[in-house]
Amino acid sequence: MKTAVDKKLLAERMASFPELCLRAGIRVTHQRTEVYREVAATLEHPDADSIYRRVRRRIPQISLDTVYRTLGLFGEKGIISRVSYPGDRARFDGNTGQHHHFICTKCGLIRDFRSDALDAVRPRLKNVPCGRITSVQIELRGLCRRCARA
Numbered sequence: 001m002k003t004a005v006d007k008k009l010l011a012e013r014m015a016s017f018p019e020l021c022l023r024a025g026i027r028v029t030h031q032r033t034e035v036y037r038e039v040a041a042t043l044e045h046p047d048a049d050s051i052y053r054r055v056r057r058r059i060p061q062i063s064l065d066t067v068y069r070t071l072g073l074f075g076e077k078g079i080i081s082r083v084s085y086p087g088d089r090a091r092f093d094g095n096t097g098q099h100h101h102f103i104c105t106k107c108g109l110i111r112d113f114r115s116d117a118l119d120a121v122r123p124r125l126k127n128v129p130c131g132r133i134t135s136v137q138i139e140l141r142g143l144c145r146r147c148a149r150a
């Protein structure tokens with residue numbers, strides 16, 4: 001299964017990074033750029049530890065703590081999004097556009113997919129007890145192809 005985003009999309013994401021930081025009011029640093037690159041380059045929705053391992057290949061002196069803080073900052077500023085996976089660590093997503101998630105309940109694989117049918121799902125409610133609804137993201141769970149074959 002494909003794990004890397006298209007080169008063209010990655011180039012677009014990297015080109016937009018300084019603008020995203022500017023809008024978020026944060027400085028562009030080499031470390032932040034490399035942390036962003038790892039999230040932006042993959043379809044895997046990695047957790048902080050795997051991002052740390054990948055960034056360390058290029059910046060051996062970076063600390064796990066810095067990676068955690070950077071991911072937290074990016075999440076807070078909407079530069080990347082956080083995906084919660086029940087009972088697991090936070091996972092991070094370079095795709096901040098409208099999309100839905102498929103989650104494999106066996107191996108924890110998380111993949112994006114687009115669906116006009118799911119985009120069209122509109123709750124009849126405008127509000128729920130905890131707040132006002134502004135968008136809908138649907139999370140589908142099941143077994144990925146590999147786990148289903150096993």
Ligand SMILES: [Zn+2]
Nearest residue numbers: 104107144147
């Ligand atoms: Zn699976």
Ligand SMILES: [Zn+2]
Nearest residue numbers: 093095111112
């Ligand atoms: Zn996603």
